[in-house]
Amino acid sequence: MSSTTTFKVRPATLRDAKTIAELHNMTVREAYKALLGDTPIPTMPLDKRQAYWREAIEYSEPQVQVALDDDKIVGFVGFDRSRDKGTPPTMGEIWAIYVTPDYWAKGVGLALWDAAREGLQDEGCTHVSVWVPIANERAMRFHELAGFKREMSTAKTVPIGAAKIEEIRLKRALN
Known part of the structure; x- marks a missing residue:
């Protein structure tokens, strides 16, 4: 695969749910290794994760x-209106964006972001947010390069199994 490879992005189908669930679990484990050190990284059982994505797709x-x-x-990317309380209906949210580690830094995330941005604009959204662990330098760098800005007042602690991580909301206009 060359650095000029472009990736096709399409709507997920119900047949994709298992692959999405497997990719999600694998990528969460890889991404959170650096954040949690020796703490066991909890992942949702595959059948539950698959049921979640199947329902989301349907x-x-x-x-x-x-x-x-x-x-x-x-x-894959999941996006819709913001789930945060008090946000206007024109605020979208990236609910999840994950790329298999073998494809990190190869343009997959950008292709997914472009598809999400277009989808949110089609839904009438003018802004978008995403929650990112502060210590996840790769994810923070990706979103900041995509034009997201940190909202410092939104930092919160989120339990991940026995560990706790700090997350922050990033936001940007969709124009």
């Missing part, structure tokens, strides 16, 4: 798109 809550390298799913 009801478009959130909307789910997958990135493909040929016919292989290498990433």
